Amino acid sequence: MWAPDIYEGSPTPVTAFLSIAPKISISANISRLSIYGSYGATLQQIFFFCSIASMILGALAAMAQTKVKRLLAHSSIGHVGYIRTGFSCGTIEGIQSLLIGIFIYASMTIDAFAIVSALRQSRVKYIADLGALAKTNPISAITFSITMFSYAGIPPLAGFCSKFYLFFAALGCGAYFLAPVGVVTSVIGRWAAGRLPRLTYAEFPTKYVWNAPKRIWTLRKQGTGDAYYCRMLLNSAKGCRTHAEIRKVNGVIYPTYKEACYAAGLLEDDKEYVESIKAAAHWAPADHLRELFVTLLDQKELTTPLTVWLATWHLLVEDVQYKRRQILQIPDLIRLYALLTTEQKGVYDTIVNSVYSGTGGIYFVYGYGGTGKTFLWKILAAGIRRKGDIVLNVASSGIASLLMSGGRTAHSRFHIPINVDETSTCSTSAQSDLGAMLKKNPFGNMTMVFGGDFRQVLFVIPKGSRKDIVGASMKQLYLWDYCKILKLTANMRLTVGSRPEDVSEIREFAEWILNVGDGKLGGPNEREVR
Ligand SMILES: Nc1ncnc2c1ncn2[C@@H]1O[C@H](COP(=O)(O)OP(=O)(O)OP(=O)(O)O)[C@@H](O)[C@H]1O
Known part of the structure; x- marks a missing residue:
C-alpha cells in the first residue's frame, strides 16, 4: 500500500506514529551499519540516487495535494530523502547530520500532527479548510505555519538547520550534485507550505460563516437536512425544472438529495475508510477491526458512520458467533440441524x-x-443448551463419553457406586449444583433419553448364560414399560464421508456385523471365543 493512502486512512495518532517511529528505527540501524561496515562507490551512488528520488517525489507530489494529511505524508517522503543523504555520505559528519536531522524531523512531525489532530476535532481535513484559520484560531494558524515553514527549510527555523547540516555533509564528501537538488526541492516544498493559508475571496464563505454578534468568522458547520443537500446540488446542477431533475445525476434519479450528492461526488462517502477496514480484514482479527472502527468514530473521521458500518459490519463481527459458541460450547446449530435426515x-x-x-x-x-446416534446427541445437546437449559451427557464408558460434548461417565456424573447392592445410593450432596438441579426438577418433569444398539450395549456377565445377559439389560428395568422407542434405520456411515469405492465394502461389513448381532451367522461356540 502507498504510504500516503495509509496516512490518509489511519487515525491521526497512528499516522503520527507511522511517520516517526519507522524512520527513527531505520536511521538508527543504518547508522550502526555505516559505523561498523563500509560500502563501496557503487553502493554510495545507489544511496545518493534513492535520496534524490525521494526528495523529488516528495516535493512534486506535495504540490498536488489537497488534504492536510496527504501533504504531510508526501513531506515525510521528501524528508526520508534528506535524512538518507547523511547516511549516503558514509562519513562521520554525515551520520552526525543524520542524527540532528532525524531529531528535528521527529519534533516537527509531532508538532504538525498534534495541530492536525486538534484541527480535525473541528473537521478541518482539507488544505483549503486552513485558509481562514488565522481569523478563527490564530494560535493554531501561527504554530502550524511555523511548523510547515520549518518543514520547508526556511531560515532560521529548525528545519533549515537540519537541511544545512545535511547538505554541508553532502558537499564535504564530494556529492556536489545532491546539494543543489536538495535546495531546489526545498524551494518547491516552500511553495507547497506557502499555499496553505490561502482561500480566494469567493471560496472563503464556502468554508466560514460570519458571526455578526461576535464579529468573528467561524468554521461553517456541515448541514444535515434535505434543504442543505438540495442547495448543494443546485450549486452544480444546470437547468433543473423539478425536484426530480435536481436529484438526477448521470441520468439516474436518486430517491433523496443526500444520495444524489454522494453520486455527484459532492460529499465524501468514507470510501477510503471502508477500503481501509476491508484491507485490514485480510490480516487483522475482528477485534482489532472493531478497535479501528471505534478509533475512527472517536476521532470524528467518518462523515457517515452508518454507511461505513453497513459496508463493513460483517467483518467487524466476524468472530462474535464463534466466540459465543466457544463460551457455550455450542456448534453451529442451524447448519447441523439442516444436515439431519428426516428420521433423525x-x-x-x-x-x-x-x-x-x-x-x-x-x-x-x-x-x-x-x-447417527452420536451425531444426534451432539445436535440435541446444542439445541437445548442454546436456550440456556441443562443437558447432562453421560455414557457407560469413558471412551464413549468423549464422543459427546461435555460428556462424562454416568458413574462419575451421578456418583454411582461401582459395586452396587440393595443398599447402595448415589452420594450426590443436596448442596451441590447437581443436587439443587435434581430437587428443582423432579424426575417426572425431566426428559431422559437413552440410546444405543443392543448388539453393542449388552453387559458382559462373567460366565453368564444368554438368560443372565438379557436379564442384566435395560429391558428388564421397570422403567422400560414407560420407555418410548424411537428408531433410526438409515446407515449414515455408508453414505456420508466414505469414498465411493469403499461403500460396498463398508455395506458388506455392516451387514455382516448385523447378522452376527442378530445371531444369523455362526454356530454354538461352546462358551468360548476362539
Ligand atoms: N445427518 C447426517 N449428516 C451427515 N453425517 C452424518 C449424519 N448422521 C450421521 N452422520 C455421520 O455418520 C457417521 C456415523 O454416525 P454416528 O457415529 O453418529 O453413528 P452411531 O449410530 O453413533 O454409530 P455407532 O453405534 O457405531 O457408534 C459419522 O461420521 C457421522 O458424522
Whole structure:
C-alpha cells in the first residue's frame, strides 16, 4: 500500500506514529551499519540516487495535494530523502547530520500532527479548510505555519538547520550534485507550505460563516437536512425544472438529495475508510477491526458512520458467533440441524418437544452402528443448551463419553457406586449444583433419553448364560414399560464421508456385523471365543 493512502486512512495518532517511529528505527540501524561496515562507490551512488528520488517525489507530489494529511505524508517522503543523504555520505559528519536531522524531523512531525489532530476535532481535513484559520484560531494558524515553514527549510527555523547540516555533509564528501537538488526541492516544498493559508475571496464563505454578534468568522458547520443537500446540488446542477431533475445525476434519479450528492461526488462517502477496514480484514482479527472502527468514530473521521458500518459490519463481527459458541460450547446449530435426515429430525423434534412441553418422558433411541446416534446427541445437546437449559451427557464408558460434548461417565456424573447392592445410593450432596438441579426438577418433569444398539450395549456377565445377559439389560428395568422407542434405520456411515469405492465394502461389513448381532451367522461356540 502507498504510504500516503495509509496516512490518509489511519487515525491521526497512528499516522503520527507511522511517520516517526519507522524512520527513527531505520536511521538508527543504518547508522550502526555505516559505523561498523563500509560500502563501496557503487553502493554510495545507489544511496545518493534513492535520496534524490525521494526528495523529488516528495516535493512534486506535495504540490498536488489537497488534504492536510496527504501533504504531510508526501513531506515525510521528501524528508526520508534528506535524512538518507547523511547516511549516503558514509562519513562521520554525515551520520552526525543524520542524527540532528532525524531529531528535528521527529519534533516537527509531532508538532504538525498534534495541530492536525486538534484541527480535525473541528473537521478541518482539507488544505483549503486552513485558509481562514488565522481569523478563527490564530494560535493554531501561527504554530502550524511555523511548523510547515520549518518543514520547508526556511531560515532560521529548525528545519533549515537540519537541511544545512545535511547538505554541508553532502558537499564535504564530494556529492556536489545532491546539494543543489536538495535546495531546489526545498524551494518547491516552500511553495507547497506557502499555499496553505490561502482561500480566494469567493471560496472563503464556502468554508466560514460570519458571526455578526461576535464579529468573528467561524468554521461553517456541515448541514444535515434535505434543504442543505438540495442547495448543494443546485450549486452544480444546470437547468433543473423539478425536484426530480435536481436529484438526477448521470441520468439516474436518486430517491433523496443526500444520495444524489454522494453520486455527484459532492460529499465524501468514507470510501477510503471502508477500503481501509476491508484491507485490514485480510490480516487483522475482528477485534482489532472493531478497535479501528471505534478509533475512527472517536476521532470524528467518518462523515457517515452508518454507511461505513453497513459496508463493513460483517467483518467487524466476524468472530462474535464463534466466540459465543466457544463460551457455550455450542456448534453451529442451524447448519447441523439442516444436515439431519428426516428420521433423525423426527427423533430430534420428539425429544425437544417433550423437553419444552414440560411433560418430560423416557425415550430410547434405537439404531444399529452408523445410524447417527452420536451425531444426534451432539445436535440435541446444542439445541437445548442454546436456550440456556441443562443437558447432562453421560455414557457407560469413558471412551464413549468423549464422543459427546461435555460428556462424562454416568458413574462419575451421578456418583454411582461401582459395586452396587440393595443398599447402595448415589452420594450426590443436596448442596451441590447437581443436587439443587435434581430437587428443582423432579424426575417426572425431566426428559431422559437413552440410546444405543443392543448388539453393542449388552453387559458382559462373567460366565453368564444368554438368560443372565438379557436379564442384566435395560429391558428388564421397570422403567422400560414407560420407555418410548424411537428408531433410526438409515446407515449414515455408508453414505456420508466414505469414498465411493469403499461403500460396498463398508455395506458388506455392516451387514455382516448385523447378522452376527442378530445371531444369523455362526454356530454354538461352546462358551468360548476362539
Ligand atoms: N445427518 C447426517 N449428516 C451427515 N453425517 C452424518 C449424519 N448422521 C450421521 N452422520 C455421520 O455418520 C457417521 C456415523 O454416525 P454416528 O457415529 O453418529 O453413528 P452411531 O449410530 O453413533 O454409530 P455407532 O453405534 O457405531 O457408534 C459419522 O461420521 C457421522 O458424522
